[in-house]
Amino acid sequence: MAVIPVALAGRSYDVTIESGALEDFAGYARACLGGFDKSGRAVPFVADRNTHRLYSDTVERSLSKAGFRADWFVVEPGEAAKSWPVLEKLTDWLLDLGVTRSDHVFALGGGVVGDLTGFACAITKRGCGFVQIPTTLLAQVDSSVGGKTAINTRAGKNLIGAFHQPSAVLIDPLVLGTLPDREMRAGYAEVIKYGLLGDAEFFGWLEANGTDVLAREPEALSHAIATSIKAKARIVAEDERETTGVRALLNLGHTFGHALEAETGFSDRLLHGEAVAAGMVLAARYSARRDDLSLSDAERAARAIAHAGLPSEISTLALNASGRELADHMRHDKKMEGDTLPFLLLKNIGEAYLARDVDLADIAAFLDEQLQAH
Ligand SMILES: NC(=O)c1ccc[n+]([C@@H]2O[C@H](COP(=O)([O-])OP(=O)(O)OC[C@H]3O[C@@H](n4cnc5c(N)ncnc54)[C@H](O)[C@@H]3O)[C@@H](O)[C@H]2O)c1
Numbered sequence: 001m002a003v004i005p006v007a008l009a010g011r012s013y014d015v016t017i018e019s020g021a022l023e024d025f026a027g028y029a030r031a032c033l034g035g036f037d038k039s040g041r042a043v044p045f046v047a048d049r050n051t052h053r054l055y056s057d058t059v060e061r062s063l064s065k066a067g068f069r070a071d072w073f074v075v076e077p078g079e080a081a082k083s084w085p086v087l088e089k090l091t092d093w094l095l096d097l098g099v100t101r102s103d104h105v106f107a108l109g110g111g112v113v114g115d116l117t118g119f120a121c122a123i124t125k126r127g128c129g130f131v132q133i134p135t136t137l138l139a140q141v142d143s144s145v146g147g148k149t150a151i152n153t154r155a156g157k158n159l160i161g162a163f164h165q166p167s168a169v170l171i172d173p174l175v176l177g178t179l180p181d182r183e184m185r186a187g188y189a190e191v192i193k194y195g196l197l198g199d200a201e202f203f204g205w206l207e208a209n210g211t212d213v214l215a216r217e218p219e220a221l222s223h224a225i226a227t228s229i230k231a232k233a234r235i236v237a238e239d240e241r242e243t244t245g246v247r248a249l250l251n252l253g254h255t256f257g258h259a260l261e262a263e264t265g266f267s268d269r270l271l272h273g274e275a276v277a278a279g280m281v282l283a284a285r286y287s288a289r290r291d292d293l294s295l296s297d298a299e300r301a302a303r304a305i306a307h308a309g310l311p312s313e314i315s316t317l318a319l320n321a322s323g324r325e326l327a328d329h330m331r332h333d334k335k336m337e338g339d340t341l342p343f344l345l346l347k348n349i350g351e352a353y354l355a356r357d358v359d360l361a362d363i364a365a366f367l368d369e370q371l372q373a374h
């Protein structure tokens, strides 16, 4: 078992990584179940149809042995659940259940369930507790930790949200056994991100061992999850609300990625992790174009992404958009400072930085080249 603390003044919590932990869910979650048994109220769980079908029985078995029962709010799988209508239904459900500020709501699912539940908990009664039980690789290495919660709007990705930290994160890598391979690869994009943004040694390890991670080989998988969470916990502890530029490093590839997601309608056509993968290649190549990064390192990053079966060439995505149209999506980026969009670029493999001198017209021209390439 690994326990990784996220150190935040007054809001510290642990990320527990343990294979098989879900079988003893009530034991691991005991500290966050207070209140439910005494009053007889059901423990509120949010899941999507897949995670409910696959794992609600396991959770309920463990809860029932400990004298608790669960009540479920189940959403349709996919990005569309991060929306106003679903948020409204979820917050009404929480209020009908009589959830109090000292209660915890449990999010059993991927980043979609986690982001939606976290935001609902941030605004219900001005903030009630929640616990993340991430079931995708992406959620286990990234979205369950750090307290970014949000829904999407017509204007773009995660534009309505709040920082609201979970009280605990419980990761059972065994649940990745049922995760479709495409989702596994999408989560792996965020794993590569940690190597590219700040850990050249980890990036090299992934070049050598990435196939084992994707094959869910237990040792390689646990190492990839723990290394990713340690990096995220350190960055979040340093800059919880993305004010100093440190946390912005976690956005490597995301300004391009969110534009690609918007262009493909936040749909199964391009998953978040796939968009981030393509976005990191664009960030690397744009860095090389400015002579910040060597061309050979930019292509090394692209190769690692392509080798994992992730999209590395936007020219193959059948986008019906110009560079200008893609760049226009970026004007909604939450990092915008007035008319300037600080951009995450690379100086080396393992060294990302925030550039404040990027011209969106130049990004549009670069994207036009990339849309035509290959
Ligand atoms: N808050 C953050 O810091 C943060 C970080 C990264 C990504 N995100 C957000 O996370 C979202 C993407 O999350 P995701 O990639 O986990 O996608 P997701 O939540 O849509 O899950 C992907 C698919 O896998 C299924 N699934 C989940 N667990 C499963 C399992 N164990 N077995 C079988 N199927 C399973 C789901 O039902 C869904 O169909 C995006 O909205 C993204 O913006 C947030």
Ligand SMILES: O=C(O)C(=O)C[C@@H](O)[C@H](O)[C@H](O)COP(=O)(O)O
Pocket: 142, 146, 148, 157, 158, 190, 247, 248, 250, 251, 254, 334
């Ligand atoms: O935790 C962070 O900070 C991140 O940026 C992690 C990203 O992987 C994640 O996709 C996040 O939701 C993007 O944040 P946003 O602020 O660009 O919406």
Ligand SMILES: [Zn+2]
Pocket: 142, 190, 254, 272, 276
């Ligand atoms: Zn992301």
